[in-house]
Amino acid sequence: MQATQIIHAYKQAPWRVQRQWIGAFLLLLIGAAMVAALYLDVTARAAVSGREIQELRFQITAIRRTNADLETQLANLTSTAEMQRRALELGYRPVKPGELDYVPVAGFVVPEPDILLAAEDTVPHIQSLPFEYTQSLLEWFSDRAKFGGSR
Amino acid sequence: MRQQYAVRSLILIAGLALVALAVIVQMLRIQNSEQAQLFIAQGDRYAGEFNMIYPERGEIYDRSGHLLAGNRTVYEVGVSLNKVKDPEAMAYALSTHLGLTYEEVYNKLTDSPDGWEYVVIQDYVGVDTVTSLQQLVQQLEDAEDPRLRGLAFKPHFQRSYPESTLASNVLGFVTRDGRGYFGIEEKYNDLLAGNPVQIWVPRDPNKAIEIPKVPNGTNLVLTLNRDLQAKVESILDQALINYGAENGTIVVMNPRNGEILAMATTPRLNLNNYSDYFLLYDNGSQYNSAIGTSYEPGSIFKVLTMAAALDTGTVSPDTSFMDTGSIQVGGITIQNWNRDSWGQQNMIGCLQHSLNVCLAWISTQMGPQNFYGYMERFGMGHPTGIDLAGEAMGRLKVPGDSDWYSVDLGTNAFGQGVAVTPLQMLMAVSAVANDGRMVTPHVLYAMLRDGHQYNVPSQYAGSPISAETAGTLNEMLSISLQEESSQALLPGYRVAGKTGTAQIPTEYGYDAFHTNASFIGWGPVDDPQFMVYVWFQKPSTSIWSSETAAPVFAQVAEQTVILLNIPPDIVRSQFGSR
Numbered sequence: 001m002q003a004t005q006i007i008h009a010y011k012q013a014p015w016r017v018q019r020q021w022i023g024a025f026l027l028l029l030i031g032a033a034m035v036a037a038l039y040l041d042v043t044a045r046a047a048v049s050g051r052e053i054q055e056l057r058f059q060i061t062a063i064r065r066t067n068a069d070l071e072t073q074l075a076n077l078t079s080t081a082e083m084q085r086r087a088l089e090l091g092y093r094p095v096k097p098g099e100l101d102y103v104p105v106a107g108f109v110v111p112e113p114d115i116l117l118a119a120e121d122t123v124p125h126i127q128s129l130p131f132e133y134t135q136s137l138l139e140w141f142s143d144r145a146k147f148g149g150s151r
Numbered sequence: 152m153r154q155q156y157a158v159r160s161l162i163l164i165a166g167l168a169l170v171a172l173a174v175i176v177q178m179l180r181i182q183n184s185e186q187a188q189l190f191i192a193q194g195d196r197y198a199g200e201f202n203m204i205y206p207e208r209g210e211i212y213d214r215s216g217h218l219l220a221g222n223r224t225v226y227e228v229g230v231s232l233n234k235v236k237d238p239e240a241m242a243y244a245l246s247t248h249l250g251l252t253y254e255e256v257y258n259k260l261t262d263s264p265d266g267w268e269y270v271v272i273q274d275y276v277g278v279d280t281v282t283s284l285q286q287l288v289q290q291l292e293d294a295e296d297p298r299l300r301g302l303a304f305k306p307h308f309q310r311s312y313p314e315s316t317l318a319s320n321v322l323g324f325v326t327r328d329g330r331g332y333f334g335i336e337e338k339y340n341d342l343l344a345g346n347p348v349q350i351w352v353p354r355d356p357n358k359a360i361e362i363p364k365v366p367n368g369t370n371l372v373l374t375l376n377r378d379l380q381a382k383v384e385s386i387l388d389q390a391l392i393n394y395g396a397e398n399g400t401i402v403v404m405n406p407r408n409g410e411i412l413a414m415a416t417t418p419r420l421n422l423n424n425y426s427d428y429f430l431l432y433d434n435g436s437q438y439n440s441a442i443g444t445s446y447e448p449g450s451i452f453k454v455l456t457m458a459a460a461l462d463t464g465t466v467s468p469d470t471s472f473m474d475t476g477s478i479q480v481g482g483i484t485i486q487n488w489n490r491d492s493w494g495q496q497n498m499i500g501c502l503q504h505s506l507n508v509c510l511a512w513i514s515t516q517m518g519p520q521n522f523y524g525y526m527e528r529f530g531m532g533h534p535t536g537i538d539l540a541g542e543a544m545g546r547l548k549v550p551g552d553s554d555w556y557s558v559d560l561g562t563n564a565f566g567q568g569v570a571v572t573p574l575q576m577l578m579a580v581s582a583v584a585n586d587g588r589m590v591t592p593h594v595l596y597a598m599l600r601d602g603h604q605y606n607v608p609s610q611y612a613g614s615p616i617s618a619e620t621a622g623t624l625n626e627m628l629s630i631s632l633q634e635e636s637s638q639a640l641l642p643g644y645r646v647a648g649k650t651g652t653a654q655i656p657t658e659y660g661y662d663a664f665h666t667n668a669s670f671i672g673w674g675p676v677d678d679p680q681f682m683v684y685v686w687f688q689k690p691s692t693s694i695w696s697s698e699t700a701a702p703v704f705a706q707v708a709e710q711t712v713i714l715l716n717i718p719p720d721i722v723r724s725q726f727g728s729r
Contacts, residue, residue, distance in 0.1 A: 062306075080381040097712065097719070
């Protein structure tokens with residue numbers, strides 16, 4: 001009977017109840033801190049990635065501009081007037097009809113113009129950003145809950 | 152005692168709860184007030200900005216891939232006003248580099264309207280100027296000198312034409328607002344310009360926005376041969392000097408498929424300096440006279456009259472005609488170009504000597520219904536449909552029109568009283584060179600988009616005459632050139648063609664001193680691969696096309712066979728026999 005009373009008194013000890021409360025509070029605090037840290041980590045990484053994407057976009061635009069500039073510069077350097085001037089400087093002169101020799105080549109067909117290389121698409125095909133860059137943390141959790149780790 | 156504390160605590164809790172409730176109520180009230188919407192809108196406005204992404208304008212190439220119209224980077228130089236520390240120094244630096252006055256820049260920096268955060272000092276500044284300015288800014292920043300702080304450079308594209316004036320009449324130009332004027336730039340403006348996309352860019356770095364794909368404008372490949380175009384322009388410029396003509400036009404077309412290989416006109420505009428447009432042209436029709444200016448072509452029109460007559464069976468090459476030097480049509484006397492009578496002639500002789508009387512007789516024999524029916528089928532009075540902006544449609548008066556008289560049947564037969572553009576004549580006569588099939592002239596060879604090349608198919612505009620008629624007339628025009636020892640002949644190649652010297656109508660009748668001198672010709676006769684149209688306005692050294700336009704045709708044809716690798720007839724026949 002006395003032992004039962006002692007156990008009961010121990011269970012009811014005020015310091016023990018307080019410790020339980022403190023423990024529960026600390027557990028909640030640690031949980032919240034973990035969630036906050038995770039959120040901060042994800043959002044910070046998203047922010048950095050966002051900035052990197054913006055920077056890459058600026059680089060793409062700058063490179064496209066450079067390409068266009070270089071192409072125009074090349075066209076200037078190989079323009080008709082410039083090529084004629086350089087040819088004359090090198091001692092060339094326009095050919096006359098009587099100076100041409102035509103040689104038959106069996107099976108040769110004059111090729112049709114094909115300048116497809118100029119049509120290369122310089123715009124990157126960015127159809128959509130990965131989900132990681134656009135989802136909120138809650139959306140990510142929800143997605144994981146629905147689809148697991150498959151996506 | 153404990154009860155007292157409990158009551159006080161309850162009162163305190165209730166008081167705090169009331170305060171909290173009041174705060175919440177006030178928050179809700181503020182958030183749902185009328186002003187709240189205003190604040191939310193303001194917040195949204197500063198949360199990001201709309202950016203318009205303009206695609207790079209499509210480039211234009213000749214048929215061999217030489218760039219005719221491209222893009223280059225230029226800069227908008229502006230200043231963020233709230234960052235300016237020393238407006239005097241800024242004004243001095245900018246005025247020195249940009250060629251502006253100090254006062255102009257200083258006033259922009261100091262007298263901008265309230266609320267302005269940014270002011271543009273100058274746009275379309277070249278790379279070199281901006282580079283030197285950027286270096287100056289960097290030097291000052293390195294020395295922690297804030298005098299040029301706030302200077303901003305925003306790059307963007309500007310249209311650039313590496314060949315300057317070459318084919319300017321075909322290309323057209325693009326103004327600073329990005330709109331194309333004349334030629335290809337206007338006709339295909341939508342394709343070249345692409346579709347701008349407006350996007351909302353949030354300032355919050357967490358909100359990484361999706362970058363929309365903004366495809367460049369479509370690149371275009373023209374049928375023009377750049378080297379031939381340059382040669383033809385050079386020949387034209389020299390011919391204007393040699394013959395003292397006011398202006399001129401030379402067009403080279405493939406009569407088999409309608410591809411325009413060269414189209415030279417005068418005057419030509421330096422496309423990199425398009426503001427000179429108003430110095431060179433009085434009106435838009437002068438920009439490309441090959442398509443925009445119609446005129447009375449004169450005797451080259453006889454090709455069409457003869458084609459119609461042969462096709463209807465009204466005449467054959469051997470039909471004889473006694474030329475007495477004049478003929479009455481509609482009560483008006485029509486005479487030959489030299490007012491002489493040429494006696495007995497066959498139809499080849501009529502073409503060879505370009506006898507107005509003979510052709511007027513032919514048209515009267517055909518009758519107006521037949522004659523004008525054929526002219527309609529040849530496309531007279533209608534635009535050719537070439538893919539260039541600003542095409543004129545000419546004028547063909549027909550019976551029933553208020554200004555048509557009976558004499559027109561006679562005069563129209565030799566190209567007076569009818570107005571055509573050079574391109575209309577090329578299209579119509581292509582039927583003669585192309586076995587009766589008339590081609591639609593075009594300058595677009597292909598479109599390049601998303602890594603694919605889409606070739607533009609050739610189109611035909613009907614068959615106004617039979618292949619037999621075309622073949623017969625081809626021979627007749629070739630023989631007539633040979634027999635008159637025309638200056639249009641090209642050694643080694645058999646060519647066909649016709650001269651045309653036309654009086655110029657004015658408000659007071661025909662100009663007695665000036666003419667339009669034209670020539671249309673093609674070759675090789677057995678397999679036509681080029682057709683050339685030459686037109687000189689008011690040549691002064693000679694009014695006759697046989698002495699002006701015909702020799703220029705020979706020059707152009709000579710360069711054409713070289714640049715298109717067309718061997719002489721004898722070589723081709725040897726190739727064919729192997």
